[in-house]
Amino acid sequence: MKPQEVFMENLTDDTFNDIIGQAQTKKQLLSALIMGRHVIVVGYPGVGKTTLAKNVAKLLPEIMVNDCGFNCDPQNPICPRCLNKKSKHIKIKGERRFIRIQGSPDLTVEDLIGDIDPMKALEFGPLSIEAFTPGKIFKANNGVLFFDEINRAPEKLQNALLQVLEEGRVTIGSYDIDLTSDFILISTMNPEDFAGTEKLSEVFLDRFDIIIMDYPESVSIEKNIVTIKGEKLKGIIFDDQLLEIILKFIESLRHNKDLERAPSVRASIGLYERAQSNAFINKRKKVQLEDIYESMESVLAHRIKLKASLRYTIKPEEYLAQQFKRYIEESEKSGDLP
Numbered sequence: 001m002k003p004q005e006v007f008m009e010n011l012t013d014d015t016f017n018d019i020i021g022q023a024q025t026k027k028q029l030l031s032a033l034i035m036g037r038h039v040i041v042v043g044y045p046g047v048g049k050t051t052l053a054k055n056v057a058k059l060l061p062e063i064m065v066n067d068c069g070f071n072c073d074p075q076n077p078i079c080p081r082c083l084n085k086k087s088k089h090i091k092i093k094g095e096r097r098f099i100r101i102q103g104s105p106d107l108t109v110e111d112l113i114g115d116i117d118p119m120k121a122l123e124f125g126p127l128s129i130e131a132f133t134p135g136k137i138f139k140a141n142n143g144v145l146f147f148d149e150i151n152r153a154p155e156k157l158q159n160a161l162l163q164v165l166e167e168g169r170v171t172i173g174s175y176d177i178d179l180t181s182d183f184i185l186i187s188t189m190n191p192e193d194f195a196g197t198e199k200l201s202e203v204f205l206d207r208f209d210i211i212i213m214d215y216p217e218s219v220s221i222e223k224n225i226v227t228i229k230g231e232k233l234k235g236i237i238f239d240d241q242l243l244e245i246i247l248k249f250i251e252s253l254r255h256n257k258d259l260e261r262a263p264s265v266r267a268s269i270g271l272y273e274r275a276q277s278n279a280f281i282n283k284r285k286k287v288q289l290e291d292i293y294e295s296m297e298s299v300l301a302h303r304i305k306l307k308a309s310l311r312y313t314i315k316p317e318e319y320l321a322q323q324f325k326r327y328i329e330e331s332e333k334s335g336d337l338p
């Protein structure tokens with residue numbers, strides 16, 4: 001079954017149900033996947049890009065492959081070991097066919113595509129498949145290749161990937177390697193990089209569709225995420241209204257013009273968890289404002305970045321303390337605080 005067909009069959013109201021909310025993102029992604037198109041998911045760290053890509057892999061059906069580590073189709077193997085007929089057949093689930101590559105300037109074309117082993121090239125001949133050690137892209141065969149922050153990878157690698165996508169083959173050194181592996185490519189970028197200087201070339205971008213994944217659409221959705229994904233400490237009560245206020249505060253930071261980087265959903269989960277443990281340490285059964293306040297420096301301060309004009313006049317933790325104090329005062333006035 002082709003991936004396209006899988007996603008057509010899985011078409012429900014909530015195909016990617018590991019992600020809470022994000023209806024628009026899910027719809028766009030599904031639409032791209034049905035047509036077998038490559039995508040770049042543009043979103044801030046911590047919004048769930050990896051979870052979404054893993055969810056795509058999870059939807060892929062269990063298949064019979066060779067046990068070579070490259071998910072070779074037994075009828076049509078691609079790796080040196082299988083071509084030498086040394087593999088056994090195994091069943092492998094979609095979620096096991098998820099390969100993550102972290103885009104960084106150190107990443108090489110060889111990491112991604114593979115390399116020619118000089119000793120084996122001498123033994124078997126330079127153009128023999130036995131001399132080739134397949135790279136990560138082959139491990140994603142019949143699965144999902146998740147390329148995180150693809151724009152941070154060197155241009156040379158981007159060009160090699162482009163060649164793979166366009167021609168199904170790639171040149172390593174003086175060798176042309178046919179790349180018959182089949183995979184769904186989901187790459188990511190941070191919005192600042194997408195808008196800023198670390199842009200991908202136009203030729204490269206032209207090969208992809210862009211899927212925007214923003215912060216949770218509402219505080220109530222974020223509350224769902226936080227309470228489902230966050231740890232719950234036994235015996236500690238976290239008042240719903242109080243949690244909502246904290247999440248509204250975090251949400252407000254995302255629109256705060258003083259900040260260059262705002263806290264992610266991970267920060268929200270962090271505050272939720274640490275406030276509970278602080279309540280426990282402070283010998284309380286119910287989370288109080290003070291427990292949240294005590295976790296702020298450790299959880300939030302490094303997750304924000306002040307604008308350059310402010311960075312030298314105030315520390316992030318002091319800035320947060322000020323903002324939080326003001327926020328709580330306003331919530332008290334408006335009667336939102338429990």
Ligand SMILES: [Zn+2]
Pocket residue numbers: 066068069070071072077078079080081082083087
């Ligand atoms: Zn193989």
